Amino acid sequence: MGRKRTKSGKIRLAEVAELAGVSPITASRFFRNPEALSVAKRTRVDSAARELGYVPNLAARALASQRTEVIGVLIPSLTNNVFSDVLRGIYDASEGSRYSIQLSNTRYSILQEEKLLRIFLAQKPAGLIVTGIDQTAESRAMLEATDCPIVQIMEIGPNPVDMMIGFSHYDAARAAIAHLFGQGHRKIGFVGARMDPRVQRRLDGYQAAMKDAGLFDQRLIVATATPTSVTLGGTLFTDLLAKSPDLDAVFCANDDLALGVLFECRRREIAIPEQIAIIGFNDLEFMASAVPTLTSVRTNRYEMGRTAATMLIDAIEGRRPERPVLDLGFKVMERQSSSLRRSDSRPAPTGAGAANKMVALPSGHD
Amino acid sequence: MGRKRTKSGKIRLAEVAELAGVSPITASRFFRNPEALSVAKRTRVDSAARELGYVPNLAARALASQRTEVIGVLIPSLTNNVFSDVLRGIYDASEGSRYSIQLSNTRYSILQEEKLLRIFLAQKPAGLIVTGIDQTAESRAMLEATDCPIVQIMEIGPNPVDMMIGFSHYDAARAAIAHLFGQGHRKIGFVGARMDPRVQRRLDGYQAAMKDAGLFDQRLIVATATPTSVTLGGTLFTDLLAKSPDLDAVFCANDDLALGVLFECRRREIAIPEQIAIIGFNDLEFMASAVPTLTSVRTNRYEMGRTAATMLIDAIEGRRPERPVLDLGFKVMERQSSSLRRSDSRPAPTGAGAANKMVALPSGHD
DNA sequence: GTCGTTGCTGGTAGCGCTGTCAACGTTCCT
């Protein structure tokens, strides 16, 4: 007796249990911890669930268990293809797991981040992935008061809230400048947009390298808070040339800017790298197939997302990582745009960028 | 008597109600339909909720009300920047609403889509956004059996499940070819990658246009299922040149391929547009700042996402749109890469691509 | 004055699932 189905017509756990000839709680265990069941009951419940097409009601589960199977992800931008790679990694790692991803966009505002964090935490997420290390004091306090695992991504720094995965933007920028120094460049400009904390640290690295070499000059820097774009790369480079006409190289804070600089050089008939060398940041796919091929600092974005989600899920399930802070490092991918000692005087058609020479791998593993 | 707080220390609705001196149900109404309360109670509940920092428990709400405030979004790719624009629109539109976005990646597999759909529907989403019109029969049946509003995005076609927003890829491709015909081109090649249904329809449009003009030739087509990239554009163009050395224009199924073709032409010292004209698809930001600037078919991706989410939320709340199918149209953005009749013989530095001439706006509004 | 109507409020009874604890059968140890 009693209703067989919920009024919405959905199958409930009780139906599955009844068909399998077990109690609801045993059926429940099957979905959460199958090993706790005897093989006989396990197969019975399994086939009953299959036969009925049972899908657990997540809301009921969350209410009863006082926790969700949601991983919250806070990122500053959906547009930036840097984040789309990270996200892909996160989604890939979450696939097949019981956890679902809840994404929110802070739009590069730590106040917005704080607001979103409050909402997220109220729903008791299973875990949290947050971008960067520059939270508000309030956010920081909330994160530390939470008992769910947390991974900070995109960069590494002191005092992780919990786990941390990324690389040193400061070191990466220094490595880029060191590479240009190695090619004989001295008047190296900096072009940056958006100027979020990570881009700021790249600028810091650039400044430190230049100062150490006694080559620092404020006129070599063009930076704006405007969101980045290829077009903006050309505009900023134009500004930079006006300030420093005797420039011999440019470090671009990202690859879109670098592509914009490349095109602007084409317009002005500036030879790359003979007159001006270019180095970008992130090593997006197109860098290797541009003409000339563009040197860039490769960052492991997909791997970062994937590893962050994997670490997080492991931590949620009680498998804490051996080391909570993971430095994924970077590589300077030397290509034609910064190679004065060119072995090939003219690029061959197709696959020209093949000469991807790995130059540096500071900080972290490989 | 009775517990004041849940064991997790969270504020519940009952606490808010008590402080406000009303019954829990009245407090509940305040959050869902404030107009139903008298002004006096409304302010009392409001200040009580504020004072306690109350945040509703979504799981309990979902369980009790038998519905969620989740909008499910199924897209085929996270990498493709076409989708990141759409997603940004969706997230922007959902912000400030009570609805949250649940994103899943079908990886261009309609079987995977069917699987995800089953999971989504079991959780009774408030609404659903799905990509394209090529669902499996099973998926289609599930979608039609569901009572929540559904928006199909990215393209338009016959028999919408519910609402639909997009444009005709077929017409857009025909417009691209018509533009090239207008410039005097005849041997027009097609370069395509990924070859998902929408790219396939672009190819169909290309073929129809060429056949109508009596210019169709199978050797003018290079298409692969491989995921798209700039590098691949160069490779495919190389293949195309091998098949059809007397080519005078290329229609690229997307802008990344077009950029790859541009670079390959540079490598081969093929003059654009004098020897070969190029037209891309989507009009990503960089197209206008490349050298030469690249003609492309502009699609309204952000607007598509934003409008889809807005329409969906309106429909969820009972405000059905006047017309369920919305054609957002497209525009051929004529630039240097396809303009033989160039007014400017040499592009000026910076902002060179300014000469964005709008050529066509078939299908839909503006 | 009686009846219906409207606007607001509250009580009751779950939504579907899991935490806790108790109970059972079996095995292994001393």
Next chain:
DNA sequence: AGGAACGTTGACAGCGCTACCAGCAACGAC
């Protein structure tokens, strides 16, 4: 053989909220 230890199972009582319906006051129509 007795008892502890383990593995497996089930009963009960909610999780925090809302659907549903009843109740009540204020008002107007007859």
